[in-house]
Amino acid sequence: MPPRLAKRTKLSEPEAPANAVVAPNEDKHAAFTAWSKERGVEIRDVKPAKLPGRGLGLVTTAKIKAGARIIFVPEKAMFKPYNFLTNVSPQAQLAVSLLVDCKAAQPTIAPWAATWPTDSDFEHSMPLRWPDALRCLVPPPVEQPLQRQEEDLTKDLDAVYDFLAASELSDDDFRYYWFIVNSRSFHWKPPRGKAGSMVMCPFIDYINHAPSGTACNVFERANGYEVVADRDYAAGEEILATYGAHSNDKLLVHYGFICHSGPDSNHPTPNPDDDIRLDHILLPALTPTIRTQLQDVGFLGGYALLPATNELCFKTQVAVRAMLLTCNEWEYFVANGEDLGEDQSNAVRNFMEPLLSQYLAEAAENFVRIAFRREDAIDMNNEFGLLDTRWTQIAQALEDFLNSAH
Numbered sequence: 001m002p003p004r005l006a007k008r009t010k011l012s013e014p015e016a017p018a019n020a021v022v023a024p025n026e027d028k029h030a031a032f033t034a035w036s037k038e039r040g041v042e043i044r045d046v047k048p049a050k051l052p053g054r055g056l057g058l059v060t061t062a063k064i065k066a067g068a069r070i071i072f073v074p075e076k077a078m079f080k081p082y083n084f085l086t087n088v089s090p091q092a093q094l095a096v097s098l099l100v101d102c103k104a105a106q107p108t109i110a111p112w113a114a115t116w117p118t119d120s121d122f123e124h125s126m127p128l129r130w131p132d133a134l135r136c137l138v139p140p141p142v143e144q145p146l147q148r149q150e151e152d153l154t155k156d157l158d159a160v161y162d163f164l165a166a167s168e169l170s171d172d173d174f175r176y177y178w179f180i181v182n183s184r185s186f187h188w189k190p191p192r193g194k195a196g197s198m199v200m201c202p203f204i205d206y207i208n209h210a211p212s213g214t215a216c217n218v219f220e221r222a223n224g225y226e227v228v229a230d231r232d233y234a235a236g237e238e239i240l241a242t243y244g245a246h247s248n249d250k251l252l253v254h255y256g257f258i259c260h261s262g263p264d265s266n267h268p269t270p271n272p273d274d275d276i277r278l279d280h281i282l283l284p285a286l287t288p289t290i291r292t293q294l295q296d297v298g299f300l301g302g303y304a305l306l307p308a309t310n311e312l313c314f315k316t317q318v319a320v321r322a323m324l325l326t327c328n329e330w331e332y333f334v335a336n337g338e339d340l341g342e343d344q345s346n347a348v349r350n351f352m353e354p355l356l357s358q359y360l361a362e363a364a365e366n367f368v369r370i371a372f373r374r375e376d377a378i379d380m381n382n383e384f385g386l387l388d389t390r391w392t393q394i395a396q397a398l399e400d401f402l403n404s405a406h
C-alpha cells in the first residue's frame with residue numbers, strides 16, 4: 001500500500017522537492033549512506049562526493065582489488081512501484097509511486113530523495129526542459145529522440161491526469177519524478193517468473209556513467225544488483241558504470257550530459273560508443289527506389305560516422321553502394337561485407353564527401369547562432385556548454401574524416 005498523502009500538500013516546489021526531511025545542517029549524504037545500510041545495502045570502500053561537471057558520484061576511500069564487490073543492493077532494499085494505477089507505463093507508475101511517497105505525511109524514502117538533483121538541475125541539463133529558442137539549436141539527430149521523449153512524457157501525463165487531479169498533485173510534481181526515474185532507475189525481473197518492473201536502487205544511483213569497457217561491472221543477480229570492480233582502484237578514484245553503449249546524442253536527450261571519454265579532459269578521445277548520425281544528409285540523397293530496396297532489408301536509416309575509428313558504419317556503406325552498384329553487386333556486398341569486384345570504398349567516400357562537407361557548413365552556421373544567442377542568455381551556461389560541445393564533437397568527427405587520406 002502506498003503511504004497516505006499529507007493533507008493539503010503544498011504542491012510544485014520545483015527548486016526543492018518535498019524531500020528535505022533531513023536537517024539542513026546535517027550531512028545528508030552521510031545520513032543516506034547510513035539509511036541505505038540499515039535497509040540492507042552493502043557498501044565497501046566508497047563514499048559519495050561532489051565531482052566537477054557531473055554532480056555527485058562515488059569515490060573510493062581505500063584501495064579496491066579487481067573483482068571485489070563494491071556495492072550490493074538486495075531486492076528488499078529496492079523501491080518498487082505501488083500497483084494502484086493500471087494501464088500506465090512502467091516509468092509513469094514508478095514516478096507516481098515516488099511522488100506519492102515523497103508527498104506523504106511520513107515519506108519512507110526521505111533521506112534518499114534528499115540526495116537527488118533538484119528540478120532546476122533538470123531544467124538546465126535536460127533538452128526537453130529547454131525553451132524553444134535553445135531546442136532549435138540541437139543538432140538534427142537529437143531532434144527525433146527528443147520528440148519521442150516529449151511524446152512519451154505527454155502520454156504518461158495524460159495517463160495519470162485523473163489521479164493527479166484527485167490527489168491535488170500537479171503536472172510539475174509528476175514531471176520532476178518522471179525525470180528522476182528517467183535518469184536513475186533500474187529494470188528488475190524477480191526470480192521465479194514473476195513480472196518485472198522499473199525500480200529504484202538506493203546508493204547505486206550515485207554512480208556516474210562511462211563508456212562500454214571502461215567501468216565497473218553491474219550485475220543483476222537473482223537476489224539483487226551487484227557492482228564489481230573491473231580493475232584495481234587506488235583510494236580517491238571515481239567508480240563509474242556503463243548505463244548502456246549510448247551515443248552522446250542519447251546521453252544528452254536521456255540523461256542531460258555528454259561524455260568526453262579520455263584520460264585528459266584537454267584532449268578528450270571520442271566516446272567509443274558514440275556515433276555521428278547522418279540520416280538527415282544521406283536519406284534525401286537516396287532515390288525512392290533505393291529507399292524501398294533498403295527498407296526491405298532493414299537498412300533504411302541509422303546511418304553514422306563512427307568517430308572512434310573514423311569510419312562510415314556498415315549501414316552507410318550498404319546504402320551508398322545501393323546507389324552506386326548493380327543489384328547483384330550490391331547483394332553480394334550486403335551478404336559478404338566486401339565488394340564482389342573492385343573495392344568500392346573510394347566511390348562511397350566520393351559520394352559522401354559533399355554531403356559531409358554540407359553538414360560541416362551546417363555546424364559552422366550553428367556555432368554562429370549559438371554564440372549570438374549566448375550573448376543575451378542569463379544563467380544558461382550549462383545548456384550552451386552542452387550545445388557547443390556536441391556541435392564541436394560533430395564538426396571534429398566530420399573534419400577528421402574529410403581530412404583523412406583516401
Ligand SMILES: C[S@@+](CC[C@H](N)C(=O)[O-])C[C@H]1O[C@@H](n2cnc3c(N)ncnc32)[C@H](O)[C@@H]1O
Nearest residue numbers: 053054055056183184205206207208209255257
Ligand atoms: C544515476 S545519476 C548519477 C548521480 C548524479 N551525478 C547525481 O548528482 O545525483 C545520473 C545523472 O548523473 C549525471 N552523469 C552521469 N554520468 C555523467 C558523466 N559521465 N558526466 C557528466 N554527468 C554525468 C547526469 O546528470 C545523469 O543524468
